[in-house]
Amino acid sequence: MSDLLSGGAEAAAGLAVHGARAIDEQSPASVRRALVADGVPGLLARKDPTLWGPEAEPAAAAHLGWLDTFHRSRELLPQLAELCAELGDLDHVVLCGMGGSSLAPAAMAATLGRPLTVLDTTDPGQIRAALGDRLDTTVVVVSSKSGSTIETDAQRRAYHRAFLDLGRTPEEAGRHFVVVTDPGSPLVETGLEMGAFVIVADPTVGGRFGALTAFGLVPAALAGVDVAELLDQAEEFAASLGGEDGNPALALGAAIGAAATAGYSAVALVPDGSGLDGLGDWAEQLLAESLGKDGLGLLPVVVDSPDEPGATGLGVLTVAYGGSLGAGAVPGGGIGAQLAVNGPLGAQFLAWEFATALAARVLGVDPFSQPDVASTKAHTTRLLEALPAEQPAFTDRALQVFPGRAIQVVPGGTIQDGGLADVLRTVLDAGDYLAVMAYLDRHDDAEIARLRSILADKSGKPVTFGWGPRLLHTAGQFHKGGPPSGAFLQLTGVVSDDLAIPGRPYTFGRLQAAQAAGDRAALDGRPLLRLHLTDRTAGINQLVTAAQAL
Incomplete structure:
Protein backbone atom coordinates (compact mmCIF):
# COMPACT_ATOMS: atom_id res chain seq x y z
CA MET A 1 0.00 0.00 0.00
CA SER A 2 2.83 2.40 0.82
CA ASP A 3 4.18 1.96 -2.71
CA LEU A 4 0.81 2.81 -4.19
CA LEU A 5 0.57 5.96 -2.11
CA SER A 6 4.17 7.08 -2.56
CA GLY A 7 3.05 9.91 -4.79
CA GLY A 8 0.82 11.34 -2.08
CA ALA A 9 -2.55 12.92 -2.63
CA GLU A 10 -3.63 15.51 -5.15
CA ALA A 11 -6.17 17.88 -3.67
CA ALA A 12 -8.29 20.92 -4.42
CA ALA A 13 -11.32 22.52 -2.76
CA GLY A 14 -11.54 19.84 -0.10
CA LEU A 15 -11.41 16.87 -2.50
CA ALA A 16 -8.37 14.61 -2.64
CA VAL A 17 -7.40 11.69 -4.88
CA HIS A 18 -4.89 9.22 -3.42
CA GLY A 19 -2.87 6.61 -5.29
CA ALA A 20 -3.39 7.88 -8.84
CA ARG A 21 0.28 8.26 -9.70
CA ALA A 22 1.03 4.61 -8.92
CA ILE A 23 -1.75 3.46 -11.25
CA ASP A 24 -0.56 5.79 -14.01
CA GLU A 25 2.93 4.31 -13.74
CA GLN A 26 1.55 0.82 -14.47
CA SER A 27 0.48 1.78 -18.01
CA PRO A 28 2.92 1.39 -20.92
CA ALA A 29 3.35 5.18 -21.04
CA SER A 30 2.16 7.83 -18.65
CA VAL A 31 -1.44 8.65 -19.52
CA ARG A 32 -1.34 11.77 -17.42
CA ARG A 33 1.72 13.16 -19.17
CA ALA A 34 0.10 12.49 -22.55
CA LEU A 35 -3.09 14.28 -21.54
CA VAL A 36 -1.12 17.26 -20.24
CA ALA A 37 1.14 17.34 -23.31
CA ASP A 38 -1.94 17.57 -25.52
CA GLY A 39 -3.44 20.30 -23.35
CA VAL A 40 -6.52 18.17 -22.72
CA PRO A 41 -7.40 19.36 -19.19
CA GLY A 42 -7.52 22.98 -20.25
CA LEU A 43 -9.34 22.22 -23.49
CA LEU A 44 -11.98 20.20 -21.66
CA ALA A 45 -12.44 22.86 -19.03
CA ARG A 46 -13.08 25.31 -21.91
CA LYS A 47 -15.63 22.90 -23.47
CA ASP A 48 -13.67 21.92 -26.56
CA PRO A 49 -15.92 19.43 -28.42
CA THR A 50 -13.12 18.06 -30.63
CA LEU A 51 -11.45 15.99 -27.89
CA TRP A 52 -13.17 12.69 -28.80
CA GLY A 53 -12.88 12.81 -32.57
CA PRO A 54 -14.97 14.16 -35.45
CA GLU A 55 -17.79 11.64 -35.11
CA ALA A 56 -18.34 12.56 -31.46
CA GLU A 57 -17.99 16.30 -32.00
CA PRO A 58 -21.66 17.16 -32.69
CA ALA A 59 -22.88 15.37 -29.55
CA ALA A 60 -20.06 16.81 -27.47
CA ALA A 61 -20.80 20.33 -28.65
CA ALA A 62 -24.38 19.91 -27.45
CA HIS A 63 -23.64 18.19 -24.14
CA LEU A 64 -20.72 19.89 -22.40
CA GLY A 65 -22.86 22.17 -20.26
CA TRP A 66 -22.18 20.04 -17.17
CA LEU A 67 -18.81 21.75 -16.83
CA ASP A 68 -20.46 24.93 -15.54
CA THR A 69 -24.11 24.04 -15.06
CA PHE A 70 -23.73 24.94 -11.40
CA HIS A 71 -23.83 28.59 -12.50
CA ARG A 72 -27.11 28.22 -14.38
CA SER A 73 -28.58 25.99 -11.70
CA ARG A 74 -28.38 28.86 -9.22
CA GLU A 75 -31.22 30.44 -11.15
CA LEU A 76 -33.36 27.54 -9.91
CA LEU A 77 -32.81 28.27 -6.23
CA PRO A 78 -35.54 30.91 -5.77
CA GLN A 79 -37.98 28.73 -7.71
CA LEU A 80 -37.09 25.72 -5.57
CA ALA A 81 -37.55 27.70 -2.36
CA GLU A 82 -40.96 28.83 -3.54
CA LEU A 83 -41.90 25.30 -4.59
CA CYS A 84 -40.86 23.82 -1.25
CA ALA A 85 -42.96 26.40 0.56
CA GLU A 86 -45.96 25.84 -1.71
CA LEU A 87 -45.80 22.07 -1.18
CA GLY A 88 -44.86 22.18 2.47
CA ASP A 89 -47.84 20.00 3.44
CA LEU A 90 -46.67 17.22 1.09
CA ASP A 91 -43.76 15.74 2.99
CA HIS A 92 -43.47 12.33 1.29
CA VAL A 93 -41.38 12.80 -1.85
CA VAL A 94 -41.51 10.10 -4.52
CA LEU A 95 -39.16 10.31 -7.49
CA CYS A 96 -40.26 8.55 -10.67
CA GLY A 97 -37.16 8.52 -12.83
CA MET A 98 -34.69 6.12 -14.43
CA GLY A 99 -30.90 6.19 -14.56
CA GLY A 100 -29.52 9.71 -14.70
CA SER A 101 -32.87 11.13 -13.59
CA SER A 102 -32.78 9.35 -10.23
CA LEU A 103 -29.32 8.17 -9.20
CA ALA A 104 -27.82 11.56 -8.32
CA PRO A 105 -30.75 12.79 -6.17
CA ALA A 106 -30.84 9.37 -4.51
CA ALA A 107 -27.18 9.79 -3.57
CA MET A 108 -27.81 13.32 -2.31
CA ALA A 109 -30.70 12.25 -0.10
CA ALA A 110 -28.93 9.16 1.24
CA THR A 111 -25.70 11.02 1.98
CA LEU A 112 -27.42 13.89 3.78
CA GLY A 113 -29.96 11.74 5.57
CA ARG A 114 -33.10 13.04 3.89
CA PRO A 115 -36.07 10.78 3.06
CA LEU A 116 -36.66 10.18 -0.66
CA THR A 117 -38.57 7.29 -2.23
CA VAL A 118 -37.04 6.42 -5.59
CA LEU A 119 -39.36 4.49 -7.88
CA ASP A 120 -37.28 3.13 -10.77
CA THR A 121 -39.09 -0.15 -11.35
CA THR A 122 -42.00 -1.71 -13.19
CA ASP A 123 -42.51 -4.54 -10.68
CA PRO A 124 -46.26 -4.57 -9.89
CA GLY A 125 -45.76 -5.43 -6.23
CA GLN A 126 -43.28 -2.63 -5.64
CA ILE A 127 -45.44 -0.13 -7.54
CA ARG A 128 -48.55 -1.16 -5.59
CA ALA A 129 -46.72 -0.78 -2.28
CA ALA A 130 -45.52 2.70 -3.25
CA LEU A 131 -49.03 3.77 -4.25
CA GLY A 132 -50.29 2.73 -0.83
CA ASP A 133 -47.69 4.64 1.13
CA ARG A 134 -48.84 8.03 2.54
CA LEU A 135 -50.60 8.93 -0.68
CA ASP A 136 -52.47 11.90 0.78
CA THR A 137 -49.20 13.66 1.68
CA THR A 138 -47.20 12.55 -1.38
CA VAL A 139 -45.61 14.76 -4.01
CA VAL A 140 -44.49 12.87 -7.11
CA VAL A 141 -41.51 14.16 -9.07
CA VAL A 142 -41.82 12.85 -12.64
CA SER A 143 -38.34 13.13 -14.09
CA SER A 144 -37.49 12.31 -17.71
CA LYS A 145 -35.08 14.10 -20.02
CA SER A 146 -36.72 12.84 -23.20
CA GLY A 147 -40.23 13.02 -21.77
CA SER A 148 -41.03 9.61 -23.24
CA THR A 149 -39.40 7.17 -20.82
CA ILE A 150 -41.81 4.23 -20.74
CA GLU A 151 -41.31 3.36 -17.06
CA THR A 152 -41.75 6.94 -15.89
CA ASP A 153 -44.85 7.44 -18.02
CA ALA A 154 -46.41 4.29 -16.57
CA GLN A 155 -45.64 5.38 -13.01
CA ARG A 156 -47.09 8.85 -13.64
CA ARG A 157 -50.30 7.34 -14.96
CA ALA A 158 -50.63 5.00 -11.97
CA TYR A 159 -50.11 7.81 -9.45
CA HIS A 160 -52.52 10.15 -11.21
CA ARG A 161 -55.22 7.48 -11.13
CA ALA A 162 -54.47 6.81 -7.46
CA PHE A 163 -54.97 10.48 -6.55
CA LEU A 164 -58.27 10.55 -8.43
CA ASP A 165 -59.37 7.37 -6.66
CA LEU A 166 -58.47 9.07 -3.38
CA GLY A 167 -61.13 11.64 -4.17
CA ARG A 168 -58.97 14.41 -5.54
CA THR A 169 -60.32 16.45 -8.43
CA PRO A 170 -58.10 16.57 -11.54
CA GLU A 171 -56.91 20.02 -10.45
CA GLU A 172 -56.15 18.81 -6.93
CA ALA A 173 -54.39 15.74 -8.28
CA GLY A 174 -52.18 17.92 -10.47
CA ARG A 175 -50.88 19.74 -7.39
CA HIS A 176 -49.28 16.47 -6.27
CA PHE A 177 -46.96 16.40 -9.30
CA VAL A 178 -43.72 18.15 -10.20
CA VAL A 179 -42.45 17.48 -13.72
CA VAL A 180 -38.75 17.82 -14.59
CA THR A 181 -37.85 17.48 -18.26
CA ASP A 182 -35.98 19.14 -21.10
CA PRO A 183 -37.53 22.11 -22.88
CA GLY A 184 -39.68 21.01 -25.78
CA SER A 185 -40.17 17.43 -24.56
CA PRO A 186 -43.71 15.99 -24.72
CA LEU A 187 -43.73 15.84 -20.93
CA VAL A 188 -43.88 19.65 -20.75
CA GLU A 189 -47.29 19.68 -22.40
CA THR A 190 -48.46 16.67 -20.41
CA GLY A 191 -47.43 18.30 -17.14
CA LEU A 192 -49.19 21.55 -17.98
CA GLU A 193 -52.35 19.66 -18.95
CA MET A 194 -52.25 17.86 -15.59
CA GLY A 195 -51.84 21.09 -13.69
CA ALA A 196 -48.45 19.98 -12.42
CA PHE A 197 -45.52 22.21 -11.55
CA VAL A 198 -43.23 22.03 -14.59
CA ILE A 199 -39.51 22.76 -14.35
CA VAL A 200 -37.34 22.61 -17.47
CA ALA A 201 -33.78 21.40 -17.09
CA ASP A 202 -30.53 22.55 -18.67
CA PRO A 203 -30.68 21.17 -22.25
CA THR A 204 -26.89 21.37 -22.68
CA VAL A 205 -26.28 18.51 -20.23
CA GLY A 206 -26.70 14.79 -20.96
CA GLY A 207 -28.67 12.66 -18.54
CA ARG A 208 -25.89 10.89 -16.65
CA PHE A 209 -23.90 14.13 -16.39
CA GLY A 210 -26.92 16.01 -15.00
CA ALA A 211 -26.38 15.60 -11.26
CA LEU A 212 -26.23 19.35 -10.65
CA THR A 213 -29.09 20.25 -12.99
CA ALA A 214 -32.80 20.29 -12.19
CA PHE A 215 -32.87 16.49 -12.48
CA GLY A 216 -30.73 16.19 -9.39
CA LEU A 217 -31.64 19.35 -7.54
CA VAL A 218 -35.46 19.42 -7.69
CA PRO A 219 -36.21 16.10 -5.97
CA ALA A 220 -33.31 16.59 -3.57
CA ALA A 221 -34.52 20.06 -2.57
CA LEU A 222 -38.07 18.79 -2.02
CA ALA A 223 -36.60 16.08 0.20
CA GLY A 224 -34.86 18.73 2.29
CA VAL A 225 -31.33 18.71 0.90
CA ASP A 226 -29.42 22.00 0.96
CA VAL A 227 -28.72 22.01 -2.77
CA ALA A 228 -27.11 25.45 -2.70
CA GLU A 229 -24.29 23.95 -0.66
CA LEU A 230 -23.72 21.31 -3.34
CA LEU A 231 -23.48 24.03 -5.99
CA ASP A 232 -21.01 25.93 -3.81
CA GLN A 233 -18.84 22.82 -3.50
CA ALA A 234 -18.85 22.23 -7.25
CA GLU A 235 -18.09 25.84 -8.06
CA GLU A 236 -15.14 25.92 -5.69
CA PHE A 237 -13.80 22.68 -7.17
CA ALA A 238 -14.28 23.79 -10.78
CA ALA A 239 -11.39 26.23 -10.51
CA SER A 240 -8.96 23.27 -10.49
CA LEU A 241 -10.20 21.53 -13.63
CA GLY A 242 -8.00 23.17 -16.24
CA GLY A 243 -4.70 22.92 -14.37
CA GLU A 244 -1.77 20.62 -15.00
CA ASP A 245 -1.07 20.28 -11.26
CA GLY A 246 -3.32 20.40 -8.24
CA ASN A 247 -6.05 18.80 -10.36
CA PRO A 248 -7.64 15.78 -8.60
CA ALA A 249 -10.09 15.19 -11.46
CA LEU A 250 -7.16 14.91 -13.89
CA ALA A 251 -5.45 12.47 -11.52
CA LEU A 252 -8.59 10.33 -11.30
CA GLY A 253 -9.29 10.38 -15.03
CA ALA A 254 -5.69 9.56 -15.93
CA ALA A 255 -5.69 6.68 -13.44
CA ILE A 256 -8.92 5.21 -14.84
CA GLY A 257 -7.62 5.56 -18.39
CA ALA A 258 -4.25 4.10 -17.41
CA ALA A 259 -5.93 1.12 -15.75
CA ALA A 260 -7.85 0.41 -18.96
CA THR A 261 -4.57 0.37 -20.91
CA ALA A 262 -2.67 -1.66 -18.29
CA GLY A 263 -4.81 -4.79 -18.28
CA TYR A 264 -7.50 -3.95 -15.75
CA SER A 265 -10.96 -5.15 -16.72
CA ALA A 266 -13.12 -3.89 -13.85
CA VAL A 267 -13.34 -1.04 -11.37
CA ALA A 268 -14.77 -1.77 -7.92
CA LEU A 269 -16.57 1.17 -6.34
CA VAL A 270 -16.25 0.81 -2.57
CA PRO A 271 -17.63 3.13 0.15
CA ASP A 272 -14.96 3.82 2.75
CA GLY A 273 -17.39 4.27 5.64
CA SER A 274 -17.06 8.03 5.86
CA GLY A 275 -20.25 9.07 4.09
CA LEU A 276 -21.48 9.64 0.52
CA ASP A 277 -23.96 6.78 0.51
CA GLY A 278 -25.19 5.86 -2.95
CA LEU A 279 -22.40 7.58 -4.87
CA GLY A 280 -21.26 4.19 -6.19
CA ASP A 281 -24.61 3.55 -7.90
CA TRP A 282 -24.40 6.95 -9.60
CA ALA A 283 -20.76 6.43 -10.66
CA GLU A 284 -21.64 2.98 -12.02
CA GLN A 285 -23.95 4.48 -14.61
CA LEU A 286 -21.53 7.28 -15.44
CA LEU A 287 -18.67 4.86 -16.11
CA ALA A 288 -20.70 2.08 -17.75
CA GLU A 289 -22.60 4.25 -20.22
CA SER A 290 -19.77 6.66 -20.97
CA LEU A 291 -16.95 4.13 -21.45
CA GLY A 292 -18.62 0.78 -22.18
CA LYS A 293 -18.88 0.79 -25.97
CA ASP A 294 -17.00 -0.24 -29.09
CA GLY A 295 -15.86 -3.36 -27.19
CA LEU A 296 -14.02 -1.21 -24.64
CA GLY A 297 -14.47 0.00 -21.08
CA LEU A 298 -14.03 -1.07 -17.46
CA LEU A 299 -16.82 -3.03 -15.78
CA PRO A 300 -18.10 -1.04 -12.75
CA VAL A 301 -18.71 -3.30 -9.74
CA VAL A 302 -20.63 -1.67 -6.88
CA VAL A 303 -19.90 -3.30 -3.52
CA ASP A 304 -21.34 -2.41 -0.13
CA SER A 305 -18.20 -2.53 2.02
CA PRO A 306 -14.42 -2.89 1.68
CA ASP A 307 -14.37 -6.41 3.13
CA GLU A 308 -17.06 -7.75 0.76
CA PRO A 309 -16.03 -10.28 -1.91
CA GLY A 310 -15.32 -8.60 -5.23
CA ALA A 311 -13.94 -5.39 -3.75
CA THR A 312 -10.49 -6.49 -4.82
CA GLY A 313 -9.09 -9.07 -7.21
CA LEU A 314 -6.98 -9.77 -10.26
CA GLY A 315 -7.69 -7.18 -12.92
CA VAL A 316 -9.86 -5.11 -10.57
CA LEU A 317 -9.07 -1.45 -9.92
CA THR A 318 -10.34 -0.84 -6.37
CA VAL A 319 -11.54 2.72 -5.83
CA ALA A 320 -12.71 3.82 -2.40
CA TYR A 321 -14.91 6.88 -2.10
CA GLY A 322 -16.10 8.89 0.84
CA GLY A 323 -15.76 12.06 2.81
CA SER A 324 -12.48 11.81 4.66
CA LEU A 325 -10.42 8.62 4.64
CA GLY A 326 -7.35 8.05 2.50
CA ALA A 327 -6.68 4.81 0.65
CA GLY A 328 -4.38 3.48 3.35
CA ALA A 329 -7.03 4.01 6.02
CA VAL A 330 -9.90 2.25 4.27
CA PRO A 331 -11.41 -0.27 6.71
CA GLY A 332 -11.59 -3.93 5.78
CA GLY A 333 -9.21 -6.71 4.85
CA GLY A 334 -7.29 -7.58 1.73
CA ILE A 335 -5.01 -5.18 -0.09
CA GLY A 336 -7.39 -2.28 0.42
CA ALA A 337 -7.98 0.42 -2.12
CA GLN A 338 -5.59 1.36 -4.88
CA LEU A 339 -7.34 4.67 -5.40
CA ALA A 340 -9.29 6.79 -2.94
CA VAL A 341 -11.48 9.77 -3.78
CA ASN A 342 -12.43 11.74 -0.71
CA GLY A 343 -14.30 15.01 -0.49
CA PRO A 344 -17.68 16.77 -0.45
CA LEU A 345 -20.50 15.45 -2.60
CA GLY A 346 -20.87 18.46 -4.91
CA ALA A 347 -17.17 18.28 -5.78
CA GLN A 348 -17.38 14.51 -6.18
CA PHE A 349 -20.02 14.82 -8.89
CA LEU A 350 -17.91 17.23 -10.93
CA ALA A 351 -14.67 15.33 -10.34
CA TRP A 352 -16.09 12.01 -11.54
CA GLU A 353 -17.73 13.62 -14.58
CA PHE A 354 -14.49 15.33 -15.61
CA ALA A 355 -12.47 12.16 -14.95
CA THR A 356 -14.86 10.04 -17.00
CA ALA A 357 -14.65 12.42 -19.96
CA LEU A 358 -10.84 12.24 -19.76
CA ALA A 359 -10.88 8.45 -19.59
CA ALA A 360 -13.10 8.38 -22.68
CA ARG A 361 -10.46 10.45 -24.47
CA VAL A 362 -7.83 7.88 -23.48
CA LEU A 363 -9.98 4.99 -24.71
CA GLY A 364 -11.00 6.80 -27.88
CA VAL A 365 -14.77 6.53 -27.29
CA ASP A 366 -17.57 9.08 -27.31
CA PRO A 367 -18.53 9.66 -23.66
CA PHE A 368 -21.91 11.18 -24.53
CA SER A 369 -23.42 8.37 -26.61
CA GLN A 370 -25.18 5.20 -25.49
CA PRO A 371 -25.54 3.36 -28.81
CA ASP A 372 -26.61 0.01 -27.38
Missing part, protein backbone atom coordinates in the same frame (compact mmCIF):
# COMPACT_ATOMS: atom_id res chain seq x y z
CA VAL A 373 -29.30 1.19 -24.95
CA ALA A 374 -31.86 1.63 -27.71
CA SER A 375 -31.66 -2.02 -28.73
CA THR A 376 -33.42 -3.24 -25.59
CA LYS A 377 -36.04 -0.50 -25.89
CA ALA A 378 -36.82 -1.58 -29.44
CA HIS A 379 -37.12 -5.22 -28.43
CA THR A 380 -39.34 -4.27 -25.48
CA THR A 381 -41.73 -2.30 -27.70
CA ARG A 382 -42.02 -5.25 -30.06
CA LEU A 383 -42.48 -7.80 -27.28
CA LEU A 384 -45.20 -5.77 -25.54
CA GLU A 385 -47.45 -6.75 -28.41
CA ALA A 386 -46.73 -10.47 -28.20
CA LEU A 387 -44.53 -12.18 -25.63
CA PRO A 388 -43.13 -15.46 -26.96
CA ALA A 389 -44.19 -18.70 -25.30
CA GLU A 390 -41.16 -20.32 -23.67
CA GLN A 391 -40.71 -23.74 -22.14
CA PRO A 392 -38.16 -24.34 -19.38
CA ALA A 393 -35.37 -26.85 -19.91
CA PHE A 394 -36.35 -28.23 -16.54
CA THR A 395 -37.99 -27.22 -13.28
CA ASP A 396 -36.38 -27.59 -9.87
CA ARG A 397 -39.03 -26.98 -7.19
CA ALA A 398 -39.69 -23.20 -7.21
CA LEU A 399 -37.30 -22.47 -10.09
CA GLN A 400 -37.76 -22.88 -13.82
CA VAL A 401 -34.53 -22.98 -15.84
CA PHE A 402 -34.39 -21.26 -19.25
CA PRO A 403 -30.92 -21.45 -20.84
CA GLY A 404 -29.91 -19.11 -23.61
CA ARG A 405 -28.39 -20.47 -26.79
CA ALA A 406 -24.85 -20.18 -25.43
CA ILE A 407 -25.66 -22.14 -22.25
CA GLN A 408 -26.54 -25.85 -22.23
CA VAL A 409 -28.06 -27.33 -19.10
CA VAL A 410 -29.89 -30.42 -20.35
CA PRO A 411 -28.69 -34.01 -19.97
CA GLY A 412 -26.14 -34.73 -22.65
CA GLY A 413 -25.00 -31.09 -22.68
CA THR A 414 -22.73 -29.24 -20.31
CA ILE A 415 -24.89 -30.23 -17.34
CA GLN A 416 -25.28 -33.97 -16.96
CA ASP A 417 -27.70 -34.12 -14.02
CA GLY A 418 -29.65 -30.88 -14.37
CA GLY A 419 -28.84 -29.82 -10.82
CA LEU A 420 -29.27 -26.18 -9.86
CA ALA A 421 -25.77 -25.84 -8.42
CA ASP A 422 -24.35 -27.20 -11.67
CA VAL A 423 -26.43 -24.72 -13.63
CA LEU A 424 -25.02 -21.85 -11.58
CA ARG A 425 -21.50 -23.16 -12.01
CA THR A 426 -21.99 -23.32 -15.77
CA VAL A 427 -23.01 -19.70 -16.10
CA LEU A 428 -20.25 -18.63 -13.69
CA ASP A 429 -17.67 -20.40 -15.84
CA ALA A 430 -19.03 -19.01 -19.10
CA GLY A 431 -17.58 -15.49 -18.87
CA ASP A 432 -14.82 -13.37 -17.41
CA TYR A 433 -17.48 -11.65 -15.31
CA LEU A 434 -21.05 -12.40 -14.28
CA ALA A 435 -23.91 -9.90 -14.29
CA VAL A 436 -26.88 -10.85 -12.10
CA MET A 437 -29.99 -9.07 -13.39
CA ALA A 438 -33.05 -9.28 -11.11
CA TYR A 439 -36.40 -8.25 -12.58
CA LEU A 440 -37.99 -8.45 -9.14
CA ASP A 441 -39.18 -6.30 -6.22
CA ARG A 442 -36.11 -4.64 -4.69
CA HIS A 443 -37.85 -4.42 -1.29
CA ASP A 444 -39.84 -7.62 -0.85
CA ASP A 445 -37.26 -9.65 -2.79
CA ALA A 446 -34.21 -7.86 -1.36
CA GLU A 447 -32.65 -11.08 -0.09
CA ILE A 448 -31.73 -12.03 -3.65
CA ALA A 449 -29.10 -9.26 -3.71
CA ARG A 450 -26.93 -11.52 -1.51
CA LEU A 451 -26.14 -13.49 -4.66
CA ARG A 452 -23.58 -10.91 -5.76
CA SER A 453 -21.19 -11.39 -2.87
CA ILE A 454 -21.80 -15.16 -2.65
CA LEU A 455 -21.05 -15.75 -6.33
CA ALA A 456 -18.08 -13.36 -6.27
CA ASP A 457 -16.65 -15.31 -3.35
CA LYS A 458 -17.24 -18.69 -5.03
CA SER A 459 -15.87 -17.69 -8.42
CA GLY A 460 -13.14 -15.16 -7.69
CA LYS A 461 -14.48 -13.18 -10.66
CA PRO A 462 -16.11 -9.77 -10.83
CA VAL A 463 -19.84 -10.18 -10.20
CA THR A 464 -22.34 -7.34 -10.52
CA PHE A 465 -25.93 -7.11 -9.37
CA GLY A 466 -28.61 -4.91 -10.87
CA TRP A 467 -32.36 -4.50 -10.43
CA GLY A 468 -34.33 -4.52 -13.66
CA PRO A 469 -35.38 -2.45 -15.46
CA ARG A 470 -33.18 0.10 -13.67
CA LEU A 471 -30.07 -1.73 -14.90
CA LEU A 472 -31.11 -1.06 -18.51
CA HIS A 473 -30.40 2.61 -17.82
CA THR A 474 -27.14 1.98 -15.94
CA ALA A 475 -24.94 -1.02 -16.72
CA GLY A 476 -26.99 -2.13 -19.72
CA GLN A 477 -24.86 -0.16 -22.17
CA PHE A 478 -21.70 -1.89 -20.94
CA HIS A 479 -23.37 -5.32 -21.14
CA LYS A 480 -24.06 -4.87 -24.84
CA GLY A 481 -21.32 -2.47 -25.93
CA GLY A 482 -18.38 -3.26 -23.66
CA PRO A 483 -15.93 -6.13 -24.03
CA PRO A 484 -17.94 -9.24 -25.06
CA SER A 485 -16.61 -11.25 -22.12
CA GLY A 486 -19.54 -11.38 -19.73
CA ALA A 487 -22.05 -14.03 -18.73
CA PHE A 488 -25.54 -13.13 -17.58
CA LEU A 489 -27.91 -14.55 -14.98
CA GLN A 490 -31.38 -13.10 -15.35
CA LEU A 491 -33.94 -13.59 -12.58
CA THR A 492 -37.67 -13.16 -13.13
CA GLY A 493 -40.59 -13.98 -10.87
CA VAL A 494 -44.25 -14.90 -10.87
CA VAL A 495 -46.67 -11.96 -10.65
CA SER A 496 -49.50 -12.99 -8.35
CA ASP A 497 -51.30 -9.63 -8.29
CA ASP A 498 -50.78 -7.58 -11.44
CA LEU A 499 -51.48 -3.86 -11.76
CA ALA A 500 -53.07 -2.04 -14.70
CA ILE A 501 -51.43 0.96 -16.30
CA PRO A 502 -54.20 3.52 -16.91
CA GLY A 503 -54.58 4.38 -20.59
CA ARG A 504 -52.32 1.55 -21.75
CA PRO A 505 -53.31 -1.85 -23.16
CA TYR A 506 -50.75 -3.65 -20.99
CA THR A 507 -50.10 -4.06 -17.27
CA PHE A 508 -47.02 -3.42 -15.17
CA GLY A 509 -46.43 -7.17 -15.05
CA ARG A 510 -46.49 -7.45 -18.82
CA LEU A 511 -44.21 -4.43 -19.19
CA GLN A 512 -41.74 -5.93 -16.73
CA ALA A 513 -41.82 -9.27 -18.58
CA ALA A 514 -41.34 -7.54 -21.94
CA GLN A 515 -38.38 -5.57 -20.61
CA ALA A 516 -36.73 -8.73 -19.31
CA ALA A 517 -37.39 -10.48 -22.61
CA GLY A 518 -36.13 -7.44 -24.52
CA ASP A 519 -32.93 -7.50 -22.51
CA ARG A 520 -32.46 -11.18 -23.32
CA ALA A 521 -33.02 -10.48 -27.01
CA ALA A 522 -30.44 -7.69 -26.96
CA LEU A 523 -27.94 -10.04 -25.29
CA ASP A 524 -28.60 -12.87 -27.75
CA GLY A 525 -25.45 -14.83 -28.50
CA ARG A 526 -23.86 -14.12 -25.12
CA PRO A 527 -23.92 -16.73 -22.33
CA LEU A 528 -27.24 -16.12 -20.60
CA LEU A 529 -29.33 -18.13 -18.18
CA ARG A 530 -32.80 -17.17 -16.95
CA LEU A 531 -34.19 -18.54 -13.72
CA HIS A 532 -37.91 -17.92 -13.19
CA LEU A 533 -39.20 -18.00 -9.63
CA THR A 534 -42.63 -19.66 -9.54
CA ASP A 535 -42.72 -18.83 -5.83
CA ARG A 536 -40.60 -15.78 -5.11
CA THR A 537 -39.78 -16.40 -1.45
CA ALA A 538 -39.14 -20.11 -1.86
CA GLY A 539 -37.23 -19.59 -5.09
CA ILE A 540 -34.94 -16.97 -3.56
CA ASN A 541 -34.18 -19.20 -0.59
CA GLN A 542 -33.53 -22.12 -2.91
CA LEU A 543 -31.24 -20.10 -5.17
CA VAL A 544 -29.23 -18.56 -2.32
CA THR A 545 -28.80 -22.00 -0.76
CA ALA A 546 -27.61 -23.46 -4.08
CA ALA A 547 -25.13 -20.62 -4.54
CA GLN A 548 -23.75 -21.12 -1.04
CA ALA A 549 -23.25 -24.82 -1.80
CA LEU A 550 -21.03 -24.21 -4.84
